[in-house]
Amino acid sequence: MSKIQERVFSGIQPTGNLHLGNYLGAIKKFVPLQNDYNCIYCVVDLHAITVWQDPAEMAANIREVTAAYLASGIDPKKHIVFNQSQVAEHAELAWIFNCVARMGWLNRMTQFKEKAGKDREKASVGLFSYPTLMASDILTYRATHVPVGEDQKQHLELTRDIAQKFNNDFSDRIKELSLGEPMKVGDETVQGYFPITEPLIGGPAARVMSLRDGSKKMSKSDPSDLSRIVMTDDADAIAKKIRKAKTDADPLPETIEGLEGRPEADNLVGIFAALTDTDQASVLKDYAGAQFGTFKPALADVAVEKIAPIADEMRRLQADPTEIDAVLKDGSDRAREIACETLADVKEIVGFVGARR
Numbered sequence: 001m002s003k004i005q006e007r008v009f010s011g012i013q014p015t016g017n018l019h020l021g022n023y024l025g026a027i028k029k030f031v032p033l034q035n036d037y038n039c040i041y042c043v044v045d046l047h048a049i050t051v052w053q054d055p056a057e058m059a060a061n062i063r064e065v066t067a068a069y070l071a072s073g074i075d076p077k078k079h080i081v082f083n084q085s086q087v088a089e090h091a092e093l094a095w096i097f098n099c100v101a102r103m104g105w106l107n108r109m110t111q112f113k114e115k116a117g118k119d120r121e122k123a124s125v126g127l128f129s130y131p132t133l134m135a136s137d138i139l140t141y142r143a144t145h146v147p148v149g150e151d152q153k154q155h156l157e158l159t160r161d162i163a164q165k166f167n168n169d170f171s172d173r174i175k176e177l178s179l180g181e182p183m184k185v186g187d188e189t190v191q192g193y194f195p196i197t198e199p200l201i202g203g204p205a206a207r208v209m210s211l212r213d214g215s216k217k218m219s220k221s222d223p224s225d226l227s228r229i230v231m232t233d234d235a236d237a238i239a240k241k242i243r244k245a246k247t248d249a250d251p252l253p254e255t256i257e258g259l260e261g262r263p264e265a266d267n268l269v270g271i272f273a274a275l276t277d278t279d280q281a282s283v284l285k286d287y288a289g290a291q292f293g294t295f296k297p298a299l300a301d302v303a304v305e306k307i308a309p310i311a312d313e314m315r316r317l318q319a320d321p322t323e324i325d326a327v328l329k330d331g332s333d334r335a336r337e338i339a340c341e342t343l344a345d346v347k348e349i350v351g352f353v354g355a356r357r
């Protein structure tokens with residue numbers, strides 16, 4: 001399989017407390033892509049352990065993300081759903097990419113700086129090299145399109161840089177082995193093995209913010225439960241959290257410009273739009289001039305209508321993990337087949353002996 005085919009890859013970390021931001025910012029966007037692409041959706045457990053994870057909770061968290069994929073409408077028979085640790089090739093290719101990527105590139109990653117905080121000396125080496133593993137996830141399948149949230153844009157850029165450097169460095173060799181395809185780099189043409197992956201970013205809820213503070217991202221680690229709607233909330237909990245969401249005192253504006261400087265209003269209108277598959281402008285068309293006393297109950301109704309059935313199905317799946325585990329096993333086997341092909345090609349490109357069976 002030398003020619004590059006169109007393919008979608010994305011991943012979610014199994015770190016517990018899957019919330020509305022994960023759903024609207026990621027999973028919900030994964031679903032329609034199934035109509036246009038071959039899709040691979042991964043539970044990235046190797047990424048999760050870049051910060052401490054309690055092993056006693058790991059299995060439940062992996063099954064939670066898997067359940068969310070399935071309950072949201074991802075078809076594991078037509079596409080592939082699996083957990084990263086079961087396909088060893090991700091870690092293998094990540095090593096090779098560690099030798100392609102430059103220290104300077106990784107030093108610029110803002111997510112590392114945020115997650116490592118002040119005490120950078122104490123961060124795991126894995127947290128630092130996180131982006132090369134992410135590049136490996138994507139390029140193990142030579143994925144051409146990756147749906148991600150706004151916050152992953154820089155990691156996608158790095159993935160493109162790694163693919164480009166690999167293609168450039170090994171161009172002669174790739175050609176000699178009749179792999180890959182010609183690609184334009186500036187006004188030169190190189191024989192490239194890896195695609196230059198396109199991010200798919202955007203939509204009304206590319207960033208879902210905390211319900212308690214519109215300037216902070218909705219997060220699994222926020223100490224306040226009221227700050228997020230989790231995918232396992234029942235109808236009462238969803239309605240309560242929206243009722244208690246922070247707002248300002250003004251009615252909703254007529255246009256998107258009117259949301260400027262009103263982060264909480266902006267967030268709630270964005271959530272409404274994402275849940276109902278429209279955009280903020282058309283939500284404002286319906287609710288211009290409305291007080292939050294009117295808008296919040298409408299939003300709560302929509303959220304319950306859209307989220308509660310997914311939460312119910314997740315609970316059903318998680319009650320007996322047999323089905324989930326079978327999906328992950330089958331998905332891993334199918335993913336591994338593609339991954340082995342790529343790694344054999346890559347080892348041959350790099351010049352290792354014994355790459356081809």
Ligand code: TRP
Pocket residue numbers: 009010011012013044047133134137138146147148152155
């Ligand atoms: N870093 C991503 C996040 O935290 C998760 C991720 C890991 C990912 N590997 C990926 C996303 C590959 C897209 C493609 O959201």
